[in-house]
Amino acid sequence: MTRVVLVHGIAQQLKGPETIAEAWLPSLNDGLALSGARTLPRDDVSAAFYGDLFRRPGHRGLGEPPLDASDVELGLEHELLLSWWEAAADAESRVPGPNTTGRLRTPLIVQRALNALSHSTFFAGLAEGTMIGSARQVRRYFTEPDVRGAAGQRLARAVTGETTVIVAHSLGSIVAYETLCAHPQWQDLTLITLGSPLAVRGLIFDRLRPTPHGGMARWPVPVKRWINIADHGDAVALMKELAPSFGTRIQDQTVNNGARAHDVRPYLTARETGLALAGALN
Template sequence: MAMLLAVNGVGNFPEFDDSIAARSAWLSALIEGARYAGDRDVSARDLECVSFGDLLARPGPAVGARHVRSFVTRAEVRAEVRARITARIEADTRIVIGHSLGTVAAYEALCLLPEHGVRTLITLGSPLGFRHYIRRRLPTRPVNGRHPWPGVLSRWVNIYDKWDPVVRVKRLSPLFGDGLRIEDIGIDAGPWAHSRRGYLSSELTAQALGEALWDARRTTPARHLDAAQP
């Protein structure tokens, strides 16, 4: 079973999210994080990827905008997206990392599984702070202006690019949980602002992944580690 679940955002064409190149990008980031943590055992079997662009819109003009509109306005589509992600969160899943709209879907999925075993959520270029278009449409209800913490999660790291046009609200910490627990980290990816490439090539993303991997190894029962050996 995979230790890390990567949730893709949506690109110019849905099939890009399921390409070998997309998985390769996530795997490279995972390996870089493992190097940071001194973990020599990480491999492709530790990574599971999930995409949902095919549920939102067909390829064509302005497909990215149509993806977002479909996700935020069609309840049945949103439920289908959540179901696809929750089906991939298994007993050994310890880390969930999402990019762009994938961070919204990942948050919602974790809230549907309050007893999940995920310990770390990493959000990259997240639009979760966008009140009128995203937060007010979340299935969870805010208390004192803050949406609930996603289940038994131990850590949430939110990484944003200061030039990212999709990230209207950079800091998520005041908007979720107790208002203090999310670790908001700013980066500057230059011309790659908001792209998956920009976020995954950041040293700070590698550091967050490395720390999450170390925690996952520390807290995963030895029998699961033994079973994962070839």
């Protein structure tokens, strides 16, 4: 019985639905426990997994072919990296901003962005190729119809008649929103979005389906309640509030995730997330 469907975000291509569900459930139950609610058994939770759509095919070399600044495509990939850089610099004093002159200059603005992001808490320890790959997954979702369609189908198959809540993180919130809009026959669902970039104008918001009109996006018909939760320092969730773009019925809330502002685990363990989930389940 799937009461809660989980929708993951970027950089999960080497995992699977069972791996995601097993990894998320303890944190999800911690949030429920903090809210004073009963925890969920494993059978109540499933994951809509689409990460394999971004997994590279096998080749004779070891590991994945490395990506560097020269591989970043102009357009969405380029603009995403720059926007993450600006957001990280605004949130963290140790991250040099785009207007900061560094000791070592590089002609590639993308390389400067990657160098700066390596000092941020979210991207610290990640290889340049991983950062580029994350931006590339967002670009591929919006520009490759097969990928976009398949991701939505994965979520549609995971939702059952017993499903009451969809919990979506990062890119997964885009998949969840578009899939919910495409299935108006579903009823009485609660949507909980974590670290969502849905309201980022120019990069994400204007590319959504259905297309927003007059600066407002359409409300997904199956959703009776929508709680959006964001950390102030989350560089991916550039716009922390969704209500101005999706309607005042959304409950925007903020949490403090510590050093890992975009990590799904502190989002799930937050009491605010637990209260939102408990309210939907009860």
